Amino acid sequence: MSVDHYENFPVASFLLPARLRPAVQVIYRFARTADDIADEGEATAAERRAALQAWQSSLKALEAGDLKRLKHDSPDPELFMQLKHVVEAHALPWQPFYDLLSAFEQDVTVHRYADDTELLDYCRRSANPVGALMLHLYEAATPENLALSDAICTGLQLVNFWQDVAIDWHKGRVYLPQQALNMHGLVNDDLNSPNQLVRSAAWQTLMRQQVAQARGLLLHGAPLACILPGRIGLELRLVVLGGLRILEKLDAVDYDVFTQRPTLNKTDWILLPARSLAYARTVRTLRADAPPLPR
Numbered sequence: 001m002s003v004d005h006y007e008n009f010p011v012a013s014f015l016l017p018a019r020l021r022p023a024v025q026v027i028y029r030f031a032r033t034a035d036d037i038a039d040e041g042e043a044t045a046a047e048r049r050a051a052l053q054a055w056q057s058s059l060k061a062l063e064a065g066d067l068k069r070l071k072h073d074s075p076d077p078e079l080f081m082q083l084k085h086v087v088e089a090h091a092l093p094w095q096p097f098y099d100l101l102s103a104f105e106q107d108v109t110v111h112r113y114a115d116d117t118e119l120l121d122y123c124r125r126s127a128n129p130v131g132a133l134m135l136h137l138y139e140a141a142t143p144e145n146l147a148l149s150d151a152i153c154t155g156l157q158l159v160n161f162w163q164d165v166a167i168d169w170h171k172g173r174v175y176l177p178q179q180a181l182n183m184h185g186l187v188n189d190d191l192n193s194p195n196q197l198v199r200s201a202a203w204q205t206l207m208r209q210q211v212a213q214a215r216g217l218l219l220h221g222a223p224l225a226c227i228l229p230g231r232i233g234l235e236l237r238l239v240v241l242g243g244l245r246i247l248e249k250l251d252a253v254d255y256d257v258f259t260q261r262p263t264l265n266k267t268d269w270i271l272l273p274a275r276s277l278a279y280a281r282t283v284r285t286l287r288a289d290a291p292p293l294p295r
Contacts, residue, residue, distance in 0.1 A: 015235040020137050023086045027133055030083055031100055033076070038104040045108050051075065052105045059101065062087075063094050092136050096129030111172055112188075115179040120154060127157035138232055148224035152240060155217030159243045162210050162250060166194065166258045180206060194258035207255035211247050215286070218243050222283040237276045244286075245272065 016024060037043075037051045058074040061067075062084050071077045086092065103126035113119040131149035135141040161168070161175040168175060169191045181187060184202040197203050218240055225236035242264055249262030264272075275282060 015231040015238075017231065023090055023137055024134075026079070026082045026086045029079060030097065031130065033079070034101060034104050035107075038107040048108045049105055052101055052108070056098070056101050059094070059097055090137055092133060096132050099125040099129045112174050113177050115177045119175060119177050123154040123157045124150070127153040138228065140228060140232075145224060145227065148221040148227075151217045151221030152224065152236070152243075153221075155214050155221065156239070156243050158210070158214035158217065159246050162207065162214065162255075163246055163257060163262050165191070166261070176206070176210065180209070194256075198254065198256040198258060204255060207250070211250050211255070215244065215247050218247075219283060219287045222279075222287070226280055234276065237279045238272055241272045241275050241279070242268070 034052065034055055037055070038048055043051070054073070054075050058070055058076075058080050061070040061074070062080050067081075070080055074080050083097075087094070103122060106122060106125075110122075113122065128150045131153040132141065132146055135145055135149055165176065174181075174188050174191070178188075181190075184206045186197075186202050186206065190197050190203075222240050225233050225240055227233070228236060245264060245268055246262050250257070253260050253262065
């Protein structure tokens with residue numbers, strides 16, 4: 001499996017407390033369905049944006065308690081009513097849902113990112129809300145925990161970008177910051193010649209830096225898995241270790257994501273629980289060598 005910020009939702013995990021599974025499934029459906037509106041199918045950009053704006057209107061109606069407008073105008077009244085019950089039952093904030101829709105709408109029209117500032121702002125809205133909502137479900141959404149969660153979620157999003165460079169390029173998207181590419185003497189069109197590109201010192205240095213940044217973010221947020229109790233903490237340890245494992249594999253293939261996309265296999269899912277037993281020590285060791293976080 002890959003590391004992806006929606007596939008990492010512990011929708012069916014036995015580690016997720018049974019009382020939270022229905023709520024997580026509803027939130028996942030909201031995020032996954034809206035993301036698919038932005039990315040899947042044959043709709044035009046204008047049609048995708050209109051559909052996402054209809055979702056935003058439904059969310060506003062839901063927040064305002066305007067159920068009549070919701071039932072009349074919503075593209076999926078049943079899902080939004082389920083979301084209403086989840087938000088009320090768990091006292092969830094509304095802003096993460098708006099942030100997700102904002103990121104999905106951006107996906108429709110923005111296919112390049114000038115620098116880290118732009119890319120990390122996208123991650124703030126596309127990935128971090130997932131962790132924030134999970135912390136609220138766990139009743140552990142302190143400012144300190146939210147900051148650690150943001151680092152993990154952004155790190156996982158970057159892991160997904162770097163393992164999917166080739167896939168995204170074929171979709172017309174480049175998440176590698178243009179400033180970073182240019183700094184190493186590279187341009188987007190170099191991705192059309194992967195055999196030559198992956199052997200270049202410029203590509204190796206660029207990707208080593210991107211992987212180091214993602215690793216640093218994961219390690220910065222990693223202590224959250226020791227703060228959260230019981231099965232919830234174990235779930236998060238496996239998620240963090242999974243992201244770090246993908247980064248190991250990227251290093252091992254010299255960042256040749258064009259011929260061998262790193263994913264987690266059955267052997268890894270035997271390795272990761274074993275690593276989780278020494279999680280705190282492993283994190284301390286790796287954090288000592290991690291680069292400073294981007295500002």
